[in-house]
Amino acid sequence: MNQPPRTSAPPPPLGTPTLPAVPPQPGPPDPAGPAPAAAPGPPRRTAFAEGVDRLRAAAVTEPGRLRLIGALLALLIVAFGAVTAWQSTERADAADDVLHRSQPLSSGAADIYRSLADANTAASSGFLAGGQESESSRDRYEKDIRTAAAGLVTAATNSDPRSASAATIAELNRLLPEYKGLIERARTYNRQGFPVGGAYLRYANEKMQKEMLPAAEDLYTTENRRLGDDYADATPYPWAAVALGVLALAALGWAQLRTYRRTNRVLNHGLVAATAATVVVLLWLVVGHTVARAHLDDSRDHGVRSLNVLHDARIASLKARGNENLTLVARGAETRTVNGTALDAYDYDYQRNMKALAAKLADAGRLADDDTGRKPVAAAAGDMTEWQKRHRAARAADENGAYQQALRKVIGDEGATVECFDGVDARLAEALEHERREFARAAGDGLDAMTGLPVGAGVLAVLGAAGAVLGIGRRLSEYR
Amino acid sequence: MRARRLRASLRGWGGVGAMAVVCALAVLFALLLPAARSHGGDTGGTGGPGVTRGSQTRAEECTDPEEQTLAPSAADGPTIDAIKSRTGEKRKLVVGVDQNSYRWGYRDPNSGGTAELEGFDIDLVHRIAEDILGDPDAVQFKAIPTNQRIPAIQDGRVDMVVRTMTINCDRMKDVAFSAPYFRTGQQLLAPRSSPITGYDGSLAGKKICTAAGSTAYSTLEQDRADGDLVASADLSTTVPNQLDCLVRLQLGEVDAVVTDGALAASQAAQDPTVQLKGDPFTTEYYGVAMKKDADDLVRRVNRILVEFRADTTGGWQRSYDVWLSETLGRDTAKYEPPDPRYLRKS
Numbered sequence: 001m002n003q004p005p006r007t008s009a010p011p012p013p014l015g016t017p018t019l020p021a022v023p024p025q026p027g028p029p030d031p032a033g034p035a036p037a038a039a040p041g042p043p044r045r046t047a048f049a050e051g052v053d054r055l056r057a058a059a060v061t062e063p064g065r066l067r068l069i070g071a072l073l074a075l076l077i078v079a080f081g082a083v084t085a086w087q088s089t090e091r092a093d094a095a096d097d098v099l100h101r102s103q104p105l106s107s108g109a110a111d112i113y114r115s116l117a118d119a120n121t122a123a124s125s126g127f128l129a130g131g132q133e134s135e136s137s138r139d140r141y142e143k144d145i146r147t148a149a150a151g152l153v154t155a156a157t158n159s160d161p162r163s164a165s166a167a168t169i170a171e172l173n174r175l176l177p178e179y180k181g182l183i184e185r186a187r188t189y190n191r192q193g194f195p196v197g198g199a200y201l202r203y204a205n206e207k208m209q210k211e212m213l214p215a216a217e218d219l220y221t222t223e224n225r226r227l228g229d230d231y232a233d234a235t236p237y238p239w240a241a242v243a244l245g246v247l248a249l250a251a252l253g254w255a256q257l258r259t260y261r262r263t264n265r266v267l268n269h270g271l272v273a274a275t276a277a278t279v280v281v282l283l284w285l286v287v288g289h290t291v292a293r294a295h296l297d298d299s300r301d302h303g304v305r306s307l308n309v310l311h312d313a314r315i316a317s318l319k320a321r322g323n324e325n326l327t328l329v330a331r332g333a334e335t336r337t338v339n340g341t342a343l344d345a346y347d348y349d350y351q352r353n354m355k356a357l358a359a360k361l362a363d364a365g366r367l368a369d370d371d372t373g374r375k376p377v378a379a380a381a382g383d384m385t386e387w388q389k390r391h392r393a394a395r396a397a398d399e400n401g402a403y404q405q406a407l408r409k410v411i412g413d414e415g416a417t418v419e420c421f422d423g424v425d426a427r428l429a430e431a432l433e434h435e436r437r438e439f440a441r442a443a444g445d446g447l448d449a450m451t452g453l454p455v456g457a458g459v460l461a462v463l464g465a466a467g468a469v470l471g472i473g474r475r476l477s478e479y480r
Numbered sequence: 481m482r483a484r485r486l487r488a489s490l491r492g493w494g495g496v497g498a499m500a501v502v503c504a505l506a507v508l509f510a511l512l513l514p515a516a517r518s519h520g521g522d523t524g525g526t527g528g529p530g531v532t533r534g535s536q537t538r539a540e541e542c543t544d545p546e547e548q549t550l551a552p553s554a555a556d557g558p559t560i561d562a563i564k565s566r567t568g569e570k571r572k573l574v575v576g577v578d579q580n581s582y583r584w585g586y587r588d589p590n591s592g593g594t595a596e597l598e599g600f601d602i603d604l605v606h607r608i609a610e611d612i613l614g615d616p617d618a619v620q621f622k623a624i625p626t627n628q629r630i631p632a633i634q635d636g637r638v639d640m641v642v643r644t645m646t647i648n649c650d651r652m653k654d655v656a657f658s659a660p661y662f663r664t665g666q667q668l669l670a671p672r673s674s675p676i677t678g679y680d681g682s683l684a685g686k687k688i689c690t691a692a693g694s695t696a697y698s699t700l701e702q703d704r705a706d707g708d709l710v711a712s713a714d715l716s717t718t719v720p721n722q723l724d725c726l727v728r729l730q731l732g733e734v735d736a737v738v739t740d741g742a743l744a745a746s747q748a749a750q751d752p753t754v755q756l757k758g759d760p761f762t763t764e765y766y767g768v769a770m771k772k773d774a775d776d777l778v779r780r781v782n783r784i785l786v787e788f789r790a791d792t793t794g795g796w797q798r799s800y801d802v803w804l805s806e807t808l809g810r811d812t813a814k815y816e817p818p819d820p821r822y823l824r825k826s
Contacts, residue, residue, distance in 0.1 A: 127589075197589060331622055400568075
């Protein structure tokens with residue numbers, strides 16, 4: 001800058017000794033005139049110090065300065081491209097994890113929980129029905145166990161060894177056969193007509209309620225947290241890349257302004273190309289991310305939140321059903337004192353779970369954003385109302401000592417609460433399937449918005465850097 | 481102790497340390513003394529005023545708890561009137577029973593889906609309902625865990641408990657009992673292959689399962705404290721129902737089960753690989769438990785029990801033959817209750 005011949009650029013004065021266009025790094029050992037004396041000089045100096053000296057010497061002459069500028073521009077553009085590629089790869093990977101790993105795993109964990117609770121309910125219904133459980137309740141139980149076992153395998157393959165989830169999965173894998181063994185013994189004794197079968201069922205139920213379901217809930221919580229983490233990794237703006245892009249653009253602008261001032265030439269093709277590439281990458285980056293982010297936020301707000309609420313609702317309905325059955329199995333054995341009145345402990349839990357179900361269904365209705373999503377939720381709410389009504393009738397019968405009648409109203413063929421429970425469960429499964437599709441669509445769109453960005457950014461950055469170098473090189477060649 | 485005192489004196493706190501030790505010893509004595517005296521109380525020993533009064537009342541009232549009941553009567557009183565005044569669907573006798581005691585009160589899973597409760601106790605319940613309400617089926621059964629029997633009566637959740645419930649002095653403080661209707665005693669149950677031979681030294685280091693709140697548990701605890709049971713026996717496993725003990729035994733979580741002989745026989749009947757070991761080591765009687773102030777109901781039940789015993793075609797003997805002869809044997813001599821005595825006056 002403090003060079004005296006300010007506008008003495010275009011006609012190259014032949015007197016200045018210069019070598020061809022090579023980056024002014026420490027490479028060429030012959031920069032300026034008076035330097036050679038220093039080379040064989042007495043004090044031996046470090047390569048770095050020597051390089052700095054040479055650089056300082058190069059900056060004094062215009063071609064040297066041009067080389068420096070060219071190198072810096074290329075470096076900035078390449079860095080911009082690299083950071084863009086790196087940051088968008090990171091986000092695309094996280095978005096991919098959301099879509100293909102953590103969300104399926106979180107749903108899978110919810111399924112494990114649901115299957116286990118459902119198996120337990122099916123087993124207790126079987127006991128209520130008498131020694132020989134019906135084919136449907138047996139099928140249901142077997143299917144639930146299979147689903148849970150398969151879900152555990154999927155969860156295991158996707159969990160990091162030594163992580164908390166892996167330990168929980170191992171625990172569940174140990175408990176599942178144990179539980180099944182107890183149920184098998186209960187069945188065998190029931191068939192022989194011995195009440196110890198019922199004792200085994202109680203023991204199995206205790207194992208399920210006190211050990212397995214809490215473990216499955218832990219797993220669900222952990223997987224949900226991982227989903228949240230993946231979202232957090234996928235959605236933030238890539239500020240580092242944006243900042244570098246703006247910086248690169250500013251540098252390019254400045255370089256072109258400088259060229260214009262010194263040569264009165266408006267366009268330097270190379271630099272213009274470099275600028276264009278940088279602008280494209282920057283725009284692509286910002287727009288792509290904004291779109292991806294919008295889709296991902298949409299998939300979270302409408303997909304994942306709906307899914308979570310629906311899962312919670314389904315689990316609440318399962319728990320309510322389990323407690324409804326246990327009310328009849330235990331026959332008033334357990335009570336809980338609330339505000340001075342002794343209530344049946346299982347019926348109390350049933351009421352609490354039904355309240356939770358109602359709340360979650362209301363939430364799900366509010367979160368559903370289209371008719372296909374709203375309809376099953378509304379149908380489930382209708383089934384729930386009917387369930388409550390029938391349950392009251394069954395309780396009244398039981399309170400009056402009409403146990404058989406109560407039993408019929410709960411597990412009978414027609415007009416029993418089991419119909420309502422099955423209805424709620426099926427409607428919720430339908431709603432879950434719909435929301436899962438919605439989620440996959442939104443998250444997939446988000447992921448698509450980032451497709452090609454890392455590679456594109458890389459290629460364009462290399463092109464841009466090449467343009468900058470060529471542009472500067474052209475200027476430089478005028479000094480030959 | 482000496483080391484601590486030494487250390488204390490070294491620190492220059494010798495006096496304080498010594499006083500603390502003396503205080504601790506005094507507290508220890510104070511705690512041990514009542515226990516020792518109350519043991520003596522049964523044999524007429526004297527002690528501090530508070531302590532002796534308790535054991536004297538016990539000595540007065542409670543030598544034979546099964547005789548401390550009211551004379552039979554058919555007269556209605558406030559309790560029976562209240563039961564009879566129930567209307568419509570509610571006109572039922574509410575009875576606490578067990579649904580897990582094979583042959584006493586249980587559901588036969590193969591009874592065809594009706595899931596009716598049946599057994600010796602249930603027969604008696606139907607008979608009481610027929611007498612009071614005129615309909616043997618006017619009963620609402622409530623299944624009650626062992627340790628909930630007394631609270632259920634006290635809270636008025638049930639009118640009575642007919643659930644292989646032993647008449648004893650502790651329980652008589654909280655509820656009123658009828659005359660005895662069955663004789664039994666605590667007995668030990670263990671796998672046939674087990675080295676346990678009976679209620680003796682072979683229980684050293686063994687895990688014994690009992691139902692929470694059962695006479696089995698209180699007896700074992702008392703015996704262990706008195707040195708009648710080896711101190712190393714592990715009583716920590718308690719379950720809601722005696723039948724849950726059989727589950728624990730089969731799963732190898734405990735080594736032996738202690739429960740009433742009649743129920744132990746029921747357990748052995750469900751699993752041929754376990755057997756009763758040794759003879760009953762107590763004598764106990766089952767009675768119907770009711771609210772402490774339900775005098776009319778107690779008298780009524782006692783009258784019903786007299787008829788139940790005397791009725792040879794549909795009474796005690798028949799129920800025994802139907803439900804218990806298979807597990808306890810044809811001979812009823814060991815199980816018949818004594819001739820009732822009604823020593824309670826109010």
